Amino acid sequence: MLNVDTIKNGLVIDHIKAGFGPQIFHFLGLDKADFSCALIMNVASKKTGKKDIIKIDNIINIDYSVLGFIDPNISINVIKDEKIVRKIKMELPEKVENVIRCKNPRCITVTEHYVTPSFRLVNREKAQYACEYCDALYSAGSID
């Protein structure tokens, strides 16, 4: 069993789908962080068999909607004085911007790079998003 120090004040991003940890770690810029943080992969999970966890020894601002888009099953524990003071459950956001780019070669965002890629939730059950510009459909669960 791998041991990672307890966090005093910070965040634990838990229940990340196994394999998605590195993407989120990089997306949050933690690879360039000057404080302690840990990416733990393939941790045993009762619910899903395996999961990834990110521990951050700092209270940082996180775009929760992006995490909800990547995986709505993620939960975040806010730690203060080594105790969980708040649990945040993710959900699929109504809109995501600057997270993925449209891959439809006919979409205007492919050639006009200044346009902010924007996707709206069109089917919550299927976790399906549509490009705001060309309506091409995408499934939630990944970032570029």
Place this chain on the structure above:
Amino acid sequence: MLKGRNLIKPNDLTVSEIDEICGLAEQIIVDPNSFSDVCRGKILATLFFEPSTRTRLSFEAAMLHLGGAVEGFSDAANSSTAKGESLSDTIRTVSSYVDVIAMRNPKEGAALVASQYSNCPIINAGDGGHYHPTQTLTDMLTIRALQGGFEGHTIGFCGDLKFGRTVHSLAEAMARYKNNKYIFISPNELQVPEYVTQELDEAGIQYTTAERLENVIGDLDILYMTRVQKERFFNEQDYIRLKDSYILDNQKMSLARKNMIVLHPLPRVNEIAPEVDSDPRAAYFKQVKYGMYVRMALIAKLVGAL
């Protein structure tokens, strides 16, 4: 209030706004001279980044009939786009000169981007295979003028229903009105996409499918023809077996009701035999004229002239 608004997709307009535009178009048809000066001093820019004959000329004729002026280009090669200018810069520049812009661009979503940078209303005159809202308005005005309204029609959509954007837009637009029924007539390969039928299910619209036009033409109030292209078929045998089924001729017209109308977004290739043109039920050239009138009404409303 339509003044200053953009028209990017057909359902940007509410049912009452469509009534407002079609009502004005009908007034213009009755007495065009009364409207020949309402846009004096206003300028329409037609920015066509890809070729088009009828849509561009229809917009330009519409503005000229309203007493306004027209400027623009009919090919991206004749614009600063050829020098690498971004769409946003083109739109910022042109919208400083004019009162309304009609734009066709091969990229899907281009009209929406244009609307984000424009100082004047943007009318989407086609953004790739995505939306062509003034074609839908044209189809709707034709239906209203020739069939008395938008409700209680059995509409047959025939041909390439998979890729035909005009079919999808009209089917969605007419689904907002009561008691319309659809018959989708196409080969299996070119059936209407699931996202369209899902919307029809949600709207409670009754629809059926058919493989042969001659089997259902007698049930229709409106027949909306589109072209079936050979290259859309998976194999040549199916194309040979079915191609005649999607060509409208006098023999098939003899099976249709006396008050049915035939619409087509044009250009036609061979899916309607020329012999049908003289049939009083052939409405596709009247539809072209209605297209100009409905664009007149739309332009007048968006620039706040009426």
